[in-house]
Amino acid sequence: MQKTIETERLLLRPFRLSDSERVAKLAGDKAIADMTAQIPHPYEPSMAIAWIETHQPAYDEGRSVVYAITIKGDDNIIGTVSLPSLNGGLGVLGYWLGVEFWGNGYAYEAARALVDYCKEHLGLRLLEVSHLVGNERSKSVINKLAVTYVENKVVAVHGRDREVCVYRSEI
Template sequence: MDPVTLETERLVLRPFAPADVDALHAACQDEDIQYYTPVPVPYRRADAEREITEELPAKWAAGKNHTFGAFRKDTGALVGSYCLFVVSRGVYELGYWAVREQRGRGYSAEAGRALCDWGWATLDVHRMEWWAMVGNTGSRAVAERLGFTVEGTLRARAIGNDGVPHDWWVGGLLRG
C-alpha cells in the first residue's frame, strides 16, 4: 500500500520523512517512551534514521504496518507516532506514543480517531485492538476515550526493555 496523509482539525498525520529524524530521536529519549514501548534503549540517532528510511517504508510497502507521525498544523511540531498494524486477518492493533510536551492536550485521541476511521474505511478490519503495559494510564485513558473496551489483563505478557516480564492490558473496538 502506498503511504497516505490524513488531516484532523489540528493535526497532519503522515509517514515520517528524513527531515523528521532529529524530532523522532529527541522524542524517544523520553524515559516513559523507552519504558512503555519497544524502542531500542538507548535510542540513538542511527535508530531514528534506520526506522524512518528503511523499516517504516518497508512495512508500508508490505501493507502490514501503517505508521504515521502526527504533526501540529499550527507549529509543525511532532506530536507523536500512531500506527495500525496487522495482528491477524481482519484484526489490527492501534499503537501510539506522544511527545512528552504534547501530552494532555487531546492530540492522541484526535490522531487515534483519525487512524481508526481511516482503518475502518480503507483496510479489511473487523476488530481493532489496543495493548498497553499495566501502569500506562495515559494510553489506557486514550483507548477508552476512543471507545475501546478493556477486555482483560494478560499476566507477564511481554518482557520489557528493563528485561522483566510485565502484565499488559488488552482492549478491543469492533466495527460499528
C-alpha cells in the same frame, strides 16, 4: 502511496528520514521508554532511521501503517500513531507523544483519525490495543476509543516481565 490524514488540529503524514533526529529526541525521553513496550532507552538517531526505513515497505505489503503526528501549521513531529501490525482485518494500535505534548487530547485525536481511515480504506475490522499497567494516559485514550477490555497478561518489556492490559473490539 500513503495518504496524509487531516483532523481538526493535526496532520498525520508519512515519516521522512529527516524526522530521525526529532524522533530520537522525543522517543529518547526515559518517560516514553517507561510507558511503552517497544521503545528502548537510550534511543539513538540511527535507531530512528532504521525504524523509518521499514514504514514504506510494510505499508506497500499491507502489513502496517505508521504516521507522524504534527500540529497543523508546524511540520515538526510531536509523536506517532500506527497500526504496526495489520493482518486479515485485525490491526494492533500503537502510539506515543513527546512528553511536552501530553494532556492535550492529541493521542486520542490521532488514534481516532487513523482507526477511521483504516476502517474505510484498509479493511480494518477488529482493533487490538494494550497499555502497561499504570499508564493511565494510554488507558484514557483507549477508553475514549471505546475498545473493550479483554484481559491482563505478562509480557517481556526491556528485559523484564511487565503486566499489560489488553483491549479488543470490532469497529
